[in-house]
Every structure is written in structure tokens, then in C-alpha cells.
Amino acid sequence: MTTPVLEARDVSMVFGGLKALKGVTLTLEEGKIVGLIGPNGAGKTTFFNCLTGLYTPTTGQVLLKGNTLPGDPAKVTDAGVARTFQNIRLFPSMTVLENVLVGRHVRMKQGPLASLFHGPAYHRGEKAARERSRELLEFVGLRGPDDELSRNLPYGDQRRLEIARALATDPAVLLLDEPTAGMNPQETEATQQLIFRIRETGVSVVVIEHDIKFIFGLCDSVSVLVQGELLVEGSPEVVRADPRVVEAYLGKPPEEVELDIEAAKGEQA
Amino acid sequence: MSTVDTTSGKRSALAPFAKPLAAVGGVLAIVAALLPWVTFTLNDGNWPDKSTLQFFDAPFAVTGFRWHLLLLGVLILVAAFAPIPSRGRVVRALGWGVAVVSFINGAYITAKGGGLGAITALDGATAFGSVAGLVAGVLTILAGYGYGITPVGEWKFKPPTPVAYLVLLVSFAGVLLAVAAMLTTGGVGTSNPYAGAIFLSFLGFAGGVLGALSGVGFIRWLSVLSEEHRVFSVIVLAACALLLPFTDAGNEYWMTVAANIGIYAATAIGLNIVVGLAGLLDLGYVAFMGIGALVAANFSGAAAANFGIELPFPVAAVIAAVVAGIFGAIVGSPTLRVRGDYLAIVTLAFGEIFTRSAQNDIGGMTNGSNAIPGIPALSLFGKEFNRELSIGAVKLPAGVLYYILIVLLVAATMAVFANLKFSRIGRAWIAIREDEDAARAMGIRTGQAKILAFLIGATLAGLAGAVFAHKNATVSYESFKFLESITLLAAVILGGMGSIPGAVLGASLLFVLPEKLRDFEEFRLMIFGLALILIMRFRPQGLIPDRHRRAELADEDVGGAPVDEVHAASKEAKA
Numbered sequence: 001m002t003t004p005v006l007e008a009r010d011v012s013m014v015f016g017g018l019k020a021l022k023g024v025t026l027t028l029e030e031g032k033i034v035g036l037i038g039p040n041g042a043g044k045t046t047f048f049n050c051l052t053g054l055y056t057p058t059t060g061q062v063l064l065k066g067n068t069l070p071g072d073p074a075k076v077t078d079a080g081v082a083r084t085f086q087n088i089r090l091f092p093s094m095t096v097l098e099n100v101l102v103g104r105h106v107r108m109k110q111g112p113l114a115s116l117f118h119g120p121a122y123h124r125g126e127k128a129a130r131e132r133s134r135e136l137l138e139f140v141g142l143r144g145p146d147d148e149l150s151r152n153l154p155y156g157d158q159r160r161l162e163i164a165r166a167l168a169t170d171p172a173v174l175l176l177d178e179p180t181a182g183m184n185p186q187e188t189e190a191t192q193q194l195i196f197r198i199r200e201t202g203v204s205v206v207v208i209e210h211d212i213k214f215i216f217g218l219c220d221s222v223s224v225l226v227q228g229e230l231l232v233e234g235s236p237e238v239v240r241a242d243p244r245v246v247e248a249y250l251g252k253p254p255e256e257v258e259l260d261i262e263a264a265k266g267e268q269a
Numbered sequence: 270m271s272t273v274d275t276t277s278g279k280r281s282a283l284a285p286f287a288k289p290l291a292a293v294g295g296v297l298a299i300v301a302a303l304l305p306w307v308t309f310t311l312n313d314g315n316w317p318d319k320s321t322l323q324f325f326d327a328p329f330a331v332t333g334f335r336w337h338l339l340l341l342g343v344l345i346l347v348a349a350f351a352p353i354p355s356r357g358r359v360v361r362a363l364g365w366g367v368a369v370v371s372f373i374n375g376a377y378i379t380a381k382g383g384g385l386g387a388i389t390a391l392d393g394a395t396a397f398g399s400v401a402g403l404v405a406g407v408l409t410i411l412a413g414y415g416y417g418i419t420p421v422g423e424w425k426f427k428p429p430t431p432v433a434y435l436v437l438l439v440s441f442a443g444v445l446l447a448v449a450a451m452l453t454t455g456g457v458g459t460s461n462p463y464a465g466a467i468f469l470s471f472l473g474f475a476g477g478v479l480g481a482l483s484g485v486g487f488i489r490w491l492s493v494l495s496e497e498h499r500v501f502s503v504i505v506l507a508a509c510a511l512l513l514p515f516t517d518a519g520n521e522y523w524m525t526v527a528a529n530i531g532i533y534a535a536t537a538i539g540l541n542i543v544v545g546l547a548g549l550l551d552l553g554y555v556a557f558m559g560i561g562a563l564v565a566a567n568f569s570g571a572a573a574a575n576f577g578i579e580l581p582f583p584v585a586a587v588i589a590a591v592v593a594g595i596f597g598a599i600v601g602s603p604t605l606r607v608r609g610d611y612l613a614i615v616t617l618a619f620g621e622i623f624t625r626s627a628q629n630d631i632g633g634m635t636n637g638s639n640a641i642p643g644i645p646a647l648s649l650f651g652k653e654f655n656r657e658l659s660i661g662a663v664k665l666p667a668g669v670l671y672y673i674l675i676v677l678l679v680a681a682t683m684a685v686f687a688n689l690k691f692s693r694i695g696r697a698w699i700a701i702r703e704d705e706d707a708a709r710a711m712g713i714r715t716g717q718a719k720i721l722a723f724l725i726g727a728t729l730a731g732l733a734g735a736v737f738a739h740k741n742a743t744v745s746y747e748s749f750k751f752l753e754s755i756t757l758l759a760a761v762i763l764g765g766m767g768s769i770p771g772a773v774l775g776a777s778l779l780f781v782l783p784e785k786l787r788d789f790e791e792f793r794l795m796i797f798g799l800a801l802i803l804i805m806r807f808r809p810q811g812l813i814p815d816r817h818r819r820a821e822l823a824d825e826d827v828g829g830a831p832v833d834e835v836h837a838a839s840k841e842a843k844a
Contacts, residue, residue, distance in 0.1 A: 052710060077712035085710075091703035094696070102700045106712030108693050112721065115692035116685060122692070169712055 003066045005030045005204045006081070006173045011050050011060035013043075013228075020046045022228045023060065026206075028173065033195060033205045035219035035236075037212065043228040044208045045086055048175055051206070052076050052083050064172065078106045082171035084162040086178045086208070092151035096142065099150050099161055100133035103168025136164040140194060156187045163194065167203070174198060176207045180214055192218050216240060231264060287415030291349035291360050294409030297401055298342030298367045302335045306374060306398035311382050313462035320378070320398070333467070334370055337474035338402060341367045344481065345409055354422025358484030361413025366477015368406025370470050375399025377466040422486030433494055437502055440491055445509040447475060449516035452523050452781070468785045503680075510676045514669045524668035526784060531675035532737050534776035537760040538682045538769060539729030544758065545767035545815070546695060547722035548702025549604060550613040552754055553620020557593040557727035559627065559749030561734025563634060564589035566641040566744040573641045575634050582647050582739065589735040590728045597727020601720040608705070620754055627746035640745030647674070647739045654739075671740050678736055682729050683769050689725070690767075698722055699767075763804060765811025774812055 006028040013021040020043045028034050036044050049055040051062055053069060053076035062069045069076050082103075090099055108129055114122045137146060140160040144153075150161055159179060166174055176195070180188040188211065195205055195218060209215045215222060216236040224231040224245050232242045239245055244264060283290070306320035317333055341363055348359045378387045378399065388396050428436065454471040461467070482488050495502035514524060540554045565586060570579030580588070600619045604612055630637035647654040647670075654670040689695045697718045700708040709715050738744045756779055764775025782800065786793045804812070 054706070054710070073706075073709040074712050074714045077710060083710055085707065089704050089707040089710075091700050091707065093703060094699060098696060098699075102696050102708070102711050102713070105693060105697055105700075110693040112694060115689055115694045118688050118692070126692075165711065 002030070004028055004063075005065055006051070006206070007063040007066075008047070008051060009061050009063065011047065011057045011062065013046055013050055013055055014058045020228050021050065021057070024225065024228070024230050026223055026230075026233075028204050028206060029220075030204055031199060031202065032220040033199055033207065033218055035215040035222040036206060036208045036225060037210070037215055037222060038225035038231075041227075042225040044225055045177060046228075047225065048083065048177055048206075048208065051175060052081055074106075077169050077171075080170070080172035081175065082166035082169045082173070083175040084159075084166050084177055084179060086181070088155075088158045088162055090150040090158055090162055090165070093149060095147045096137065096144070096150055096153065096161060097130065097133055097146035099165050100136055100168045101129055103165040104129040104133060105169075107168075107170050133164075133168060136167050137161075139167070139197070140164040141190065156183055159183070159191070160194070163198075167198070171203060174203050174205045176205060176209075178208055178210065180209060180211055188214055229265075283411055283415030284417065285415075287357075287360075287412045288349060290408050290412035290415060291345055294364060294367070294405045294407075294412055295342045295345035295349060297405035297408065298338055298345060301367075301371060301398050301402035301405055302338035302342065304398040304401055305396040307378050307382065307387055308396045309382070309387070311378070311387070313381060316374075316378055317461075317463055317467060320374075320396075334374055334470045334474070337470070338367060338370055341370070341474065341477055342405070344478070348481065349412070353485055354424075355419045355484055355486065357413050357416030357418045358421065359413075359481045360416055361410055361418065362480025362484050363477050364406050364409030364411075364413055365480065366406075366474055367409060368403060369473030369476070371399050371402025371406055373466055373470045373473060375403065377463070381463075421484060421489060424486050424490040426490070428494075430498070433498055434501060436491070437495055437498060438505055441502070441505045441509045445512060445516065449513060449518040451475065452518040452526070453516075465786060507676070507680055510680075511673060514665050514672060519666055519669075521667045524666050524672045526781070528668060528671045528675045528740060530777050530780045531672070531679050532733050532740065533757065533760065533780060534773045535675070535679045535682045535733040536730045537757050537764075537772040537776045538679070538686050539726040539733070540757050541761050541767065541769075541772045542686060542689065542698075542729070543722050543726040544761055545772075546690060546702065547698040547719060549601075549719060549722060550609070550616070551723075551726070552613050552617040552751075552758070553600070553623065554616070554726070554730065554757055555749045555753040556620045556623035557597055557730035558734035558737065558753075559623060559744075559746070560596055560727075561586075561589035561593045561731030562738040562744045562748070563627070563641070563734075564592050564731070565735035565738040566644050567634060569644045569738065571641060571644045573636055573639070573643060575636070575641075582735075586732055586735040590731040593731025593734065594724045594728035597723040597725075597730075598720050600727070601723025604719040604723065605716040617751070620751055624746055624750055627749070635744075635746060638745075640743050640747075641738075642743045644738055644742045644744065646742065647671070671736075675736060675740075678733065679773065682733075683773075685725070685729065686769055694718065694721065759801065763801065763811060765814035767815035768811065768813050771811050771813040771815070778812075 004027045006026075008024060008026040010023045010025055011021055012019070012023050024043070024047055026034065026036075026047075036047065038044055046055065050057045051069075053071050053073045056071040064076075064079055064081060067079075069079060069081065091102060094102070108125055110122060110125050114125070134146065137143075140163050142157055142160055142164065144157070150158065153161060163174075163176070163179065179195070180191050183191065192214060195207065199205060207215065207218065216239075219236060221234065222236055222239040223233045224239060224242075232239050232245055234242075307316045320335070345360060345363045345367070348356060348363060353359060375388060375398075379385060382388075388399055451468075451471065454468050479488075513519065513527065518524075518527070536555070536558050539557075540551065543549050543551050543554070565582075565588075567574045567576045568578065568580040568585035568588065569582075600616060603615045607615055626632075627635040628637060635641070646656075649670070652658070652670065654668075654674065657667045658665040658669050690699075697708065697713045700711065700713060701715050701718060705715055737748075741748075757776075760775035760779045761772055762775070763778060764771030764773065782797055783793060786796055808814075
């Protein structure tokens with residue numbers, strides 16, 4: 001069996017008295033798309049923050065290609081895990097191109113001296129970074145002028161720019177936190193196609209999303225997170241058919257979902 | 270065609286009257302320039318530029334503020350009838366110019382002449398120049414609003430290279446002359462009883478013209494042009510700066526002032542890296558300049574120096590810069606743990622520690638309140654920098670060599686700033702300023718980057734401090750107090766955060782204005798403070814904002830009329 005590209009083993013996260021994550025395990029095989037769904041407050045974003053080093057898990061560990069990830073977002077990105085944010089977090093007063101160039105930061109060799117004196121090496125590196133960044137803008141479908149400030153982009157383009165910026169770090173794994181939030185059906189469809197194309201370039205993807213249809217149409221495997229625990233994991237067909245998920249997502253009022261979770265806990269115990 | 274170009278949607282009720290208002294305003298401004306302004310000779314001597322009734326002896330010898338008014342009047346008429354973009358902005362700016370010039374001269378004459386008798390029909394004589402000018406200004410401003418404040422014009426015209434060079438050359442030469450005029454109008458220091466009025470009036474005129482040029486889109490076009498021909502522009506600009514000693518400002522007094530401005534401008538650019546690029550508020554920055562100055566002073570061979578060794582200036586300057594840089598890194602290290610307001614307090618404390626330590630002569634390095642006097646002037650080929658310089662028949666004022674050295678220093682710090690800003694590390698700093706967590710998620714080692722910002726900023730300050738020590742011959746802790754840090758920070762914010770010309774302009778304003786406002790004696794600092802408040806109210810993004818910041822803070826209505834508000838500020842402050 002090959003080593004999974006990203007593996008979270010038994011990750012727990014405790015904030016004071018609040019157990020946000022309780023022993024979550026997730027495996028991402030190379031070239032796959034894994035979906036992470038669950039009601040609000042289930043701990044999806046907390047889990048992402050553990051994967052990217054923003055939080056250090058209280059227990060458990062995160063492995064990238066079999067190596068433990070360091071507990072620092074900058075080093076995690078350097079190692080090959082890139083992410084986008086649930087609330088878009090571009091650098092609003094930088095241009096579109098500059099945003100992507102910031103993503104290139106970890107892959108550029110330019111040291112302080114080259115930055116200071118702008119020698120031939122600086123110009124080569126800068127040119128290569130710009131070319132790569134423009135390619136990525138083209139790839140995600142941003143064809144407008146790249147000297148526009150990112151704050152002025154329409155909402156959907158800002159989401160795409162955030163993906164381009166994350167891809168600029170040449171990641172092995174891309175973590176997308178609600179990439180289609182607030183999008184219309186056409187934009188959602190385009191995002192789905194984009195994620196497929198990202199997978200084709202050899203990047204494995206983890207997606208958090210509330211849009212169940214989108215997730216089931218996209219992912220090779222889906223994990224359902226409820227109240228900090230992994231409820232179900234499996235192929236979209238399996239998850240779709242699972243009665244607990246159906247209940248959680250297709251019409252039962254929240255109180256009854258809670259009851260079901262209690263029941264599920266009972267079963268596991 | 271007067272109202273056709275009103276694209277802002279809501280039409281002003283003044284729209285139908287815009288053209289007649291502008292025409293009347295322009296003509297009235299010209300008339301005002303030719304009317305007498307004072308009915309009798311004031312106690313402090315003639316109001317300058319033939320403003321009394323004696324003016325009728327020689328009506329064609331128009332100079333000074335009357336010449337400015339005449340020019341503004343002609344420009345208003347041109348703007349009203351020539352086909353130009355964003356006419357409203359242009360006319361409004363010119364109107365402000367007329368109003369400010371008239372108001373300042375009129376108010377001054379009234380105040381100094383002991384009441385309205387100076388300008389009205391007492392004694393059977395009339396001198397309604399200022400009143401006519403003020404009315405002309407107000408009418409023209411109204412005409413500007415009548416035309417509608419449309420967005421600043423954008424010029425697509427791309428001239429061939431030789432023409433572009435010529436335009437740049439002429440424009441920068443104009444800047445040089447304007448700077449020289451701004452320094453010298455009203456005379457040196459307090460030699461002229463009306464110096465303050467003459468200077469403020471000139472600012473009103475310059476502001477009106479600049480506002481009009483900016484409104485019509487010329488300034489934006491010029492900046493695009495200079496960016497395209499960056500190398501040429503830099504060379505011409507440096508040459509212009511080096512030519513200042515050959516203008517009217519080429520005397521010892523202004524060479525000294527300009528050299529001091531240069532030292533603070535270089536320091537402000539260093540601070541701009543920390544505050545403007547990396548977004549780290551530093552309230553104790555002048556301490557690094559102090560450290561540089563102390564190191565250079567102690568290695569200078571002065572009798573009061575505390576090290577027995579005398580090092581040549583370049584070596585001492587490098588050591589000063591390195592030591593300051595090390596302290597910068599030390600002070601920067603808490604930035605790993607504290608952010609925002611808390612960081613400001615840490616740096617404030619560091620600045621205070623430095624001042625108190627220097628005051629108490631800690632380590633026997635600073636001589637405490639005795640300072641380190643008698644630092645020898647720099648010399649090159651046996652030529653001392655504080656002496657006059659004569660090359661062949663050309664005689665240059667004392668201090669010109671310091672001025673040249675400091676121009677080179679400012680140019681070097683500008684180059685450092687510009688190169689860093691457009692590099693991997695510069696983008697990292699800006700990203701940290703914008704969103705630190707997102708920057709970390711992009712793989713930026715934010716801790717290292719922030720310490721590097723402090724280190725480089727402090728190094729530049731240390732270098733400027735080394736020149737400061739020799740230039741002023743004395744290094745005392747009193748030159749590096751909290752107020753100096755705040756003034757530097759104000760220079761950065763006033764000029765526009767993250768912008769190079771902004772830092773230079775900010776430093777110039779903060780050090781020239783107090784000199785020029787000496788005329789107001791005890792009200793000097795009050796007016797100065799009010800001017801700063803008003804600039805920040807109307808230009809929160811700074812006078813020459815960085816492109817990024819401009820977008821962030823620009824208020825659409827105020828954005829296009831840049832400099833005249835400043836003068837409105839001085840005007841209101843005076844009232």
C-alpha cells in the first residue's frame with residue numbers, strides 16, 4: 001500500500017474546556033479529492049487549522065507523505081500544504097499579480113542581498129515568478145488586468161484568486177475552505193471543473209463545503225464531521241445512503257439530529 | 270458645452286451658471302490684481318509688491334502676489350473656455366488659489382494695518398483688492414462645483430521618447446524652481462516683517478496651480494511617464510536636487526536647512542520601511558539615529574569623544590549603521606510576540622530607555638547632558654564640508670558639500686527602499702501588513718521578516734545619524750527625544766505611508782513650515798498643529814500616497830484636489 005499524501009491520525013483539539021475535535025482521522029491518497037462536510041460548528045475549520053499548523057493538535061499527529069508536519073503555518077506551506085480561507089483573506093491592497101507573487105514567496109530563492117541590489121539573478125527570478133503567476137491566473141480563469149487591486153475584484157474572482165495564490169506555493173495538497181460559498185450555480189459548476197483540473201495537475205485536494213450536491217459530484221471520498229467527531233467516512237454513494245447523514249442534511253430539525261448523534265455515540269461505545 | 274461633461278449623475282443647481290461664474294471670477298481676479306490693496310503705508314513698512322495706492326505710479330510692474338493673482342485669473346479664463354477634461358476640479362482648485370491668496374493678504378493687511386481702515390474707504394481712499402480677490406475666488410469655486418467634480422482626467426497620449434524626455438526635463442526643472450521659490454519667498458528667517466504672509470500666499474498660489482494640474486490629469490500622466498522612463502527620471506531628479514545651490518536658495522541658511530531636511534528625510538524613509546511597508550508602528554525610532562550619531566561622534570576624534578581612536582568617516586559611518594542595525598534587531602524581536610498597539614508601547618519604551626540612558630551617560634559613552642561637542646567637520650581632499658566652495662569662477666555657499674553628501678544619502682536610501690519594496694521581501698512585508706495570518710499561511714516566516722524590517726530601518730537611521738553628528742558638530746541626547754520620533758512618524762504619515770516622494774515631502778513640510786511660520790511667534794506651533802490636523806482630515810492617505818494606500822483610503826470627493834486643502838488649512842488656522 002502506498003503512503004497517503006496527507007494523513008491525520010487521531011487528531012484532537014481542546015480549547016480550555018471545549019473539545020473542538022475528538023480523535024479525527026483522515027486519509028488523503030495522492031490525486032484524490034476528499035470532501036469534509038458537517039453542520040456549522042462541527043469543527044471543520046478547526047480541523048483545517050490543525051492540518052495547516054495554525055493550531056497544534058492537543059493529541060494526534062498530521063503526516064505529509066509519512067513525515068510529521070511542523071507546527072508552523074509557514075513551514076507547513078513550505079512542506080507542500082496550501083490553503084484558502086472560509087472568509088476570503090486576500091491581501092486587499094495588493095494587485096492581483098502581487099497576491100499570486102506572495103504565494104510564490106516560498107519557492108523563490110531571492111535572498112535579502114538580491115532584493116537589495118536587483119542583480120541579474122533578481123531579474124531572472126522575478127521574471128520566472130511573474131510568468132508562473134500569470135500562468136496560474138490563466139489556469140484559474142482570471143483573464144482581467146493583473147494590476148487591478150484585489151479588493152476591487154468581484155466576489156467569485158476573489159475566490160479564484162485565492163486558489164491561484166495557494167497554487168503558487170506548488171503544493172502537494174490543497175485545502176479549500178468553502179470554495180463555493182456565496183456563488184451562483186454557474187460559478188459553482190466552474191469551481192468544480194477548476195478543482196478537477198487542479199487534480200489533473202497532480203495536486204490532492206481536501207474540500208470543506210456545505211453544498212452537498214457539489215461535494216457528492218466532486219469528491220472521491222467524503223468525511224462527515226459532527227460535533228468534533230467523524231460520523232461517517234466513505235465514497236459519496238456510501239455517505240449519501242447513510243441514514244444519519246440523510247437525517248442531518250435532508251430535513252430533520254436540529255434537535256433530532258442531536259438525538260441521533262447521541263445514539264451514534266452509544267453505538268460506537 | 271459647459272455642463273455636458275458632468276458625468277457624476279447628480280447635477281448641481283449651479284450647473285447652468287458655471288461658465289458665467291468662472292468668467293466673472295477670472296476677470297475679477299485679474300481686476301483684483303490690478304486694484305490697490307492698502308490705503309496707507311503700514312507701520313512695518315510698505316506692504317510688498319506695490320500694494321498701496323502708489324501702485325498707480327507703475328501699474329505694469331506687477332510682481333509677487335499680484336502677479337500670482339493675475340496668472341490665476343488668466344488660467345481660470347483658459348480653463349473656462351478651453352476644452353479640457355474634468356473642468357470642475359481645475360476651476361475649483363484655481364478658485365481656491367485665488368481665495369487663499371486674497372484672504373491671506375487681505376487678512377494680514379487688516380491685522381497689521383490696525384483694522385478695516387487699511388482696506389476700506391476711510392480717509393476717502395479705497396483699496397478693495399483683497400475683497401475683489403476673495404469674491405473672485407468664491408465665485409470660481411462655485412463655478413467649479415457648477416461644472417461638477419468629475420473623476421480626474423486620464424491621458425492616453427504616449428509621446429515618443431525624445432518628447433517624453435523633454436517633458437520630464439522641463440517638469441523637473443519646474444519642480445526645482447518651485448522648491449527654490451518656496452524656500453526663498455518671504456526672505457530668510459525673520460528678516461522681512463511680512464515673510465509669513467508672503468510665504469503662505471505663495472503656498473496658496475502653488476497649491477492652486479498644482480491642484481489644477483492634478484485635476485486636469487497632468488500629474489498622473491507625468492507620473493506614468495516618469496515610471497516608464499524610470500532611469501532617466503531618477504538621473505534628472507538627482508541633477509535637479511544637486512542644482513539647488515545654484516538657485517536663489519543657494520545661501521548658507523537654506524543649505525543648512527535643506528541638509529537637515531535631507532537627514533530627516535533619509536531617516537523617515539527608513540521608518541517608512543518599518544511603518545509603511547511592514548505595518549509595524551514604531552514610536553521610538555529616532556533612538557536608532559541617536560545610536561548612529563553617538564557611535565560616529567565617539568569615533569570622530571573629537572576632544573570629548575570617549576574612544577581614543579579616530580576612524581575615517583566612511584568606516585565610522587558603517588560601524589554606526591551596523592550598531593544601530595543590531596539594536597534594531599533587538600528591539601524588533603518582541604514583534605514576534607506583540608502586535609499593533611502593544612508593539613507601539615514596546616518601541617515607545619525602548620525610545621525612552623535610550624533617551625534616559627544617554628542623559629545619564631550610561632557606559633560613559635554619551636557624556637550625559639554635556640553632550641559630545643566639537644565633532645570635526647568632514648573633509649575631502651583637504652576641503653572642509655562646512656566651508657564655502659569655489660570652483661573656478663563659481664562660488665558656492667558654505668555647507669554646499671554637506672548638502673551634496675546628504676542628497677546622495679537620500680538618493681541611496683530611496684534606492685534601498687524602492688528595491689526592497691519591489692522584491693520578494695518587500696512583498697512579504699506588505700502581505701504581513703495586510704493580513705499577518707494569511708501571510709503566514711503563504712509560507713512567509715513573519716518573525717524573520719519583521720525583524721529584518723526593523724534591522725534595515727534602523728541601519729538607515731544609524732547611517733543618517735552618523736552624517737548628522739558631523740553636520741551638527743554636537744551630539745546630545747536632546748536631539749533624539751520622543752518628540753523627534755513622533756515628528757518622523759508624522760512625516761511618514763503626512764507624506765503618504767509606503768511612498769518615497771511622500772516621506773521626503775513630509776519631512777520637508779515638517780521642517781520648513783516651522784521655519785517659515787516664525788513670523789507668527791507664539792502661535793507658530795498652534796498653527797502648525799492645526800495644519801497637520803486639517804491635512805489629515807482632507808488627505809487621510811497622505812499628500813503623495815502610495816498606489817496601494819491611495820486605493821485604500823481615497824475619498825472620492827476629496828481625492829482629486831490635493832494640495833489646495835493644505836493651504837485652506839493654513840488659511841483657516843490663521844483666521
